[in-house]
Amino acid sequence: MTSRTAAAPLPARQSPLDRALSLRIAVNWELALYIAIFGVAFALRFWDLGSRALHHDESIHAQWSWDLLRGHYRHSPVFHGPLYYHVQALVFLIAGASDYTARVSAAIFGTALVALPLLLRRRFGTLGTMAAMSFIALSPTLVYFSRFFREDIYMALFTMLMVCAMWRYFDEGGTKWLVLLAVSFTCSVLVKEGAFISGAVFLVWLDIHLASELARSTLSRREEQVRATRLARQRELLLKAGVSDESELAKQLAAQPGIADFRMNTPGGRFVLTMAYAPFAWIVAALWPFLTTIRRNMDWPEKLPRSGDLLILLGTFTLPLLTPVSRHYLLEPLGLIETDRLSWELKLQGHIATRNLFALLGLFSVTTSIAAFAGLQWRPRLWGTLFLVCGALYLTLMTSFWTNSNGLVSGPWGSLDYWITQQDIGRGDQPGFYYFMLMPAYEFLTVALVIGGFWWATVKGDAFSRFLAFWLVGIWMALSIAAERMPWNNVHIALPAALLAAWIVARAFRAWTARPAFSQTRYALLSVAATAAGAMAIIAFLPGGAAMGAVRVLVAAVAVALIAYTARPWGRTAIPAIVVAAAIAAMAFFSVRTMISVTYQRGDVPKDMLVYTxxxxxxxxxxxxxxxxxxxxxxxxxxxxxxxxxxxxxxxxxxxxxxxxxxxxxxxxxxxxxxxxxxxxxxxxxxxxxxxxxxxxxxxxxxxxxxxxxxxxxxxxxDEGYGNAMSPGNNVACRYKPDHCGDVWDIQTWKSLADGIVHKGWLSTWALFLRDHDPDEILGVTGDERCNSCGxxxxxxxFPANFDRATGKISARPFEAARPTVDSAGRPMFGTVGPLAGQFFAPVDVETDPEGNLYVIDSSTKRLQKFDKDGNFLASADVRVVAGDLNEQSQPWGLAIAPNGNVVVADTFGWRVRVFDKDLKPTNVTFGTPPDTSKAPGPYDLFGPRDAIVDATGNIWVTDTGNSRIVIYTAAGEYVREIGTKGTGAGEFQEPVGLSQAKDGTIFVADMYNKRVVLLNANGEYQSSFEVEGWGGQEVIDKPYLEPLDDGRIAVSLPSVNQVKIFDRSGKLTGTIAPQNDPLSNPYGLAETTDGKLWVSEGGSSRLRLFDIP
Structure with a gap:
């Protein structure tokens, strides 16, 4: 009898979930640091995400995503997309709609971006990968726009995926990386048309890289051939000379010059041949299978280099989407089609004419056929599959899952066509040096590392570092040349800057040969870091002044000496690592501080250029x-x-x-x-x-x-004062227009820059901004207390009068007329915001009559109101010719009281002067006509009459602001004469505004653009003038007034800086009204009371307040 052994049972098949739960990951310090960096990035991007008001563009994107969820979305190139709209709609579907959830998808993509350097760990190394993740995680630009619902952070992620796919393919080949490249590119163009700029930079680099590989192949093989030929010839000569012993023969051949040391494949030779090949390398790649003879003659490899694979894939996917370029640079310039016939904006929305449809089909057929020819001869199955899948993805999203057939045109044609037309508009209206200003202001840490290591990365680096440098310089230059310069585009510069800086960090430490173990250097490195950080903090926070400048130099010198002494035992190879460590330590605090301030402290208060509008x-x-x-x-x-x-x-x-x-x-x-x-x-x-x-x-x-x-x-x-800062003196802001200043290629730009640095203190101004990023502290102006400098x-x-916004309750309180009250410091005041009696919207000028009654003109409501000396309402009148006529031009700014009690109103943008009696009834005196700028101004051509006085004879003097003159009329409105012409000399004016007369007959004129008070005698003859610092602004609401005081001094208002200043007649400043507890808000008109106090009309807070005169 035999026994049978039972078969062992087969192990149970595990489910995918079981297998996932059974995974064991060995956690070491490197992985722990990666997780920590990613965790910090996650927290920075998701914490307090909804506290900031949605930006103009964010609200559009959020609303369109919400509309997509409700079935109302249609792709439009104006607002980019559509991929991120679909992603955000999914977030809304899952989490609902709010300001917080509106930014969740951006935060997800921004967080994922931090992890992508892990795919390039082979290129960066451990330290470089950590540095890259850290720089991206903490970048002020990338953190801010990872919490901002615009398309740029999504595009940055897909751009980074393209870079990872390219370099992983370089390193190991593999179809999966080509797939990732194709999908990433498709997603990138589904996000933003700016993807074509990044794609162009990559294509140019791939073309040059392919040319360099072909040049290396040609030169290497030609070098071998020349050596072999010379070796054979010399061997033959030696044999003829009787040298037959092989060892002796080999010895003499090795000693022969021009054989073993012969070089053709030199850096110089490769550069020259690469530049010769580069214009044609893309053609070579496209026609590679057909160039067998040429490849053999040029000593090129049989197989297309991997750079050629990438060039074909990226190039053929890009070409069909570049079809709209033909309209702008081929078809219309050559007259092959009518102008704007194929304009998406003008002709291709809604119903499209049949002939235009056929034209589009024909154009796309040409470009797609060319792309298919190159792709299918390369790898037909792979290319065909990828092109169909990615094309289906592209068109599916463009058509909102095939519910919007017009997306077949607005996407492939409209996207690029529309944005090419926008190049003539120049959105943002920023100067050519915009990113040269923005990057150092926010990415100063990585910019400093890049500048310090750029030569190393390009001349002494490898292909990867040269690619990063080319990407950074290429995208920086391209965005600077492109017409739309906006702060969110800084994302696409900050990303390659962070990666290149990380490579430089890693390279610096790799250069440290015979580096001791970390346990032996950690305390010294910490000492270096602490010294650099401490020195920078002292230098940054020391007060200004020449003496402190010397102290700063001394602190810097001591810090350098201490760091050098600490590093001395490690030798010269440690210098790059020590310098990099010191630089990071010195700037890291300020970089993180900048990131926190722009992102969290004032995300919707634009004290930062990064915030924009x-x-x-x-x-x-x-x-x-x-x-x-x-x-x-x-x-x-x-x-x-x-x-x-x-x-x-x-x-x-x-x-x-x-x-x-x-x-x-x-x-x-x-x-x-x-x-x-x-x-x-x-x-x-x-x-x-x-x-x-x-x-x-x-x-x-x-x-x-x-x-x-x-x-x-x-x-x-x-505040975009930097636009005027580079002006050569003609007061024209430096913008994108070719005829304006500020172009980085214009020598005048650099002259202006040098002048600003040497003579205007720009370096100290920039140092303060880099430290605090608070222009209010630098400019010293006042306005909205949250952002005094903001425009x-x-x-x-x-809201309803019976609604209490503080409690959210409805009350039954009736409307009450405004009554005099006091401000927070107990100063008398009257006026509230509103259109009714005793209320104002924009009170400007104020005057008093002999009884102490106050007359106030409101430029917004067009009403003249009369109050008693305490501010109790007495009467009002509409200053328009036809009261209540909404179509009548009118914006009164000036008042005057005649000796007989009549009230003169200067209606600035009604182009006239009107006279009312003391009860505010209109008289029959009205004069002035709109200006005709095509001819010299006539007696009644008033170009913005801003203010008026009535002299002792009853004549009315009017500042004709736009015509730079003062015109005198009789009490009946008859022309008498005029004073002044445009200019800067004595008796000349530029923008005369406020006008007032002292009891001794002296007339004071606020000569705004000349920044001075001009004194005239009673006949209008020039006497003297003095400068007023704070005048000269170009804003239409920045118009000052004056009030001669009984003690002989003169009070002037400064609306733009929210102050009233008191001068003596020589121009000496004797006092300032600028309360800190309840600041002035656009002070305009001034009126002295009989007891020596000063009423100030505040246009910005719709009230008048009474101040003691200092």
């Missing part, structure tokens, strides 16, 4: 108040709201009000909707430029349902 933080707060009102009234999302859509003010409101069902978007600049008068709307959000029209309508009702509206900056921006376009938010 930004929605103000008031917008989300107003949106929250609207939600409170909707809840308090019980109307919920049925609340009726009117939004002024002029000048793109509807953005970002259409995002913040997306759930409300009755939001009406009107262009208030064209006409005020009837619902304003009938009280249809519960909330109105009105462009400040149209507020006067709304106020007219509300004033005509007589009793407003709205309380005092809130003025807020709708969009605001970093803005403003709006007004109207």
């Amino acid at each position: 930004q929605s103000s933080p008031d917008i989300p707060k107003i949106a929250q108040d609207i939600d409170k009102l909707a809840a308090a009234t019980g109307m919920g999302y049925e609340l009726p709201i009117a939004v002024d859509s002029s000048d793109a003010y509807s953005m970002p409101w259409f995002w913040y009000l997306r759930d409300y069902k009755h939001v009406a978007y009107y262009d208030f600049g064209t006409s005020v909707p009837d619902g304003v008068k009938t009280g249809q709307f519960a909330v109105m959000l009105v462009n400040a430029s149209n507020a006067s029209k709304v106020n007219d309508v509300l004033a005509s009702v007589g009793e407003s349902k709205f309380g005092s509206p809130q003025k807020y900056p709708h969009r605001w921006w970093f 803005s376009v403003d709006a007004w938010a109207y």
Whole structure:
């Protein structure tokens, strides 16, 4: 009997989840550091993501993503896409819509970007990979735009994936990396048309690299052939000479010059031949299978080099999408088609003419056939599959999953066609040196490392470092030449800068031969880092002055000496590593500080160039108040709201009000909707430029349902004074236009730069900005306390008078007329914001009569109001010829009181002067006509009459601002004479604005652009002048006034710096009114009281306040 052994049972097959859970990963210090860096990057990108107001562009992208989710999205090249709209729509589907979730997809892509250097670890090494991840994780530019819903961070990720695919293919070959390259490129062009710029840089480099490989092959084989020929010839000669012993023969052959030491494959030789091959290398790659004879004659390899593979794949995928270039640079210039016939913007939206469709099909057939010819002869199966799959992906997203057939045109043709046409517009209107300013301001750490190691990376580096250098320089130059220069494009420069800086860090430490173990150098390296960091902190935070400059030099010298002494035992090869460590330590704190300040401390307050034009933080707060009102009234999302859509003010409101069902978007600049008068709307959000029209309508009702509206900056921006800084003296801002200054290729730019550094203190200004990134501290101007230096376009938010925005409750309180009160410091004041009696929107000039009554003109409401000496309302009048006529041009700025009590009003942009009696009834005196700039001004051609006085004889003196003169008329409006011409000399004016007369007859003129007060005698003859620092601004609202004081001095207002200054008649400053606890806001008119105090009209806060005169 035999026994049978039972078969061992087969192990149970594990599920994928079981296999995943059973994985064991060995954690070492390197992996731990990678995880730590990635964790920091994740936290920086996701923490407090929704606190910043959505930027104008962000609101568009968020709304379009939201619309895509609801089936309303259609691709438009104007706003790029469509890939990131689909990604963000998925986020909305999963997590709902909010300011936080609107930025989640950007944060995901920005975080993923940090991990991608791991794919290039073979090239970077361990230290370089950590440096690359760290630089990307902490880059001020990359962190900020990883928390910003625009397309650039998505494109950066796909661009980086393309780089990884290229170099992994160089290193190991493999079809998977070609697949990754094709998909990454497709996704990149599905994000932003700027992908063509990066693609062009890569294609040029691949072409040059292929040329260099072919040149190396030619020279290497020719070198071998020449050596072999010379060796054979010399061997034959030696044999003939009787040398037959092989060892002796070999010895003498080795000693022969011009054989073993013969070189053709030298750096110089390769460079020359590479430049000869480069113009044709791409053609060689495309025709490689057909060039057998040429390849043999040129000693090229049988197989196309890997750079050729990449060149063919990337080139053939790009070529069909470049088809629109033919319209702009071939078809239209040669007259083959009519101008704009194939313009996407003008002719190819909606219904497309049949002949245009056939033209597009024909053009794409040509380019696609050329691409297919090159691709299919290269690797037919791979190329054909990738082209079909990527093409299907591209068209599927462009057509919104085949629901929008027009996407077949707006994508392949419209995307590039539209953005080529935009090159003549120059969005952003920035100078050619823009990125040369932006990169050092924010990426100074990596820029410093790149500058320090650039020669090393290019001359002494390898192909990878040269590629990074070429990418950085190429994209930097391309973006500087392109017309649209915007801060978000800095992403595409900051990324290669971070990678090249990381390579330099790794190379510096690799150069340290015989480096001791880390345990032996760690304390010394920490000492170096601490010394460098401490020295930089001292240098940065020391106060200014020549003496402190010497101290800075001394601190720097001591730090260098200490670092040199510490590094001395390690030898010369340690110098690069020590320098790199010291540089990183010195700048790391300031780089991280910059990143934190721009991203978290003031992300929607544009004190940084990186922020650019930004929605103000008031917008989300107003949106929250609207939600409170909707809840308090019980109307919920049925609340009726009117939004002024002029000048793109509807953005970002259409995002913040997306759930409300009755939001009406009107262009208030064209006409005020009837619902304003009938009280249809519960909330109105009105462009400040149209507020006067709304106020007219509300004033005509007589009793407003709205309380005092809130003025807020709708969009605001970093002060772009640098545009004028490079001006050669003609006061023309340096912009992108060819006839303007600021071009990096213009010698005048560099002369201006040198002048600024040597004579204008630009280095100290930039040092302060680099340290603190706070222009308010540098410029010293005042305005909105959150950003004193910011420019803005403003709006007004109207809420019901019975709604308490602080509590969110409805009350039954009736409207009460404005009454005099006091400010936070107890100073008398009167006026609130609004269109009714005792209220103002933009009070400018103020005058007093002998009884002490106050007269105030409001440039926004066009109303002249009269108050008693305490600020109690007495009367008002509309200064327009036809009261309440919204179509009548009018914007009064100046007042004067005649000896008989009449009130003279200078209606600046009504181009006239009107006279009212003391009860504000219009008289029959009105004079002035709109200017005709085609001829010399006549007696009544008033180009912006800004202010007026009435002399002792009753004559009316008017500053005719635009014509740079003062015109005198009788009390009846008859022309008498004029004073002054345009110029800078005695008796000449440039932008005369404020006008006032002292009791002794002296007349004072605010000569704005000449930055001076001009003194005339009672006959108008020039007496003297003195300079006023703070005048000279170009803004239309920066117009100063004057008030002669009873003690003989003169008070002048400085609206742009929110101050009132007191001078004696020689120009000596004797006092300043600039309260800190409740600052002035655009002070204009001034009026002295009988008891020696000064009323100040504040246009920025719609009030008048009474100050003691210092």
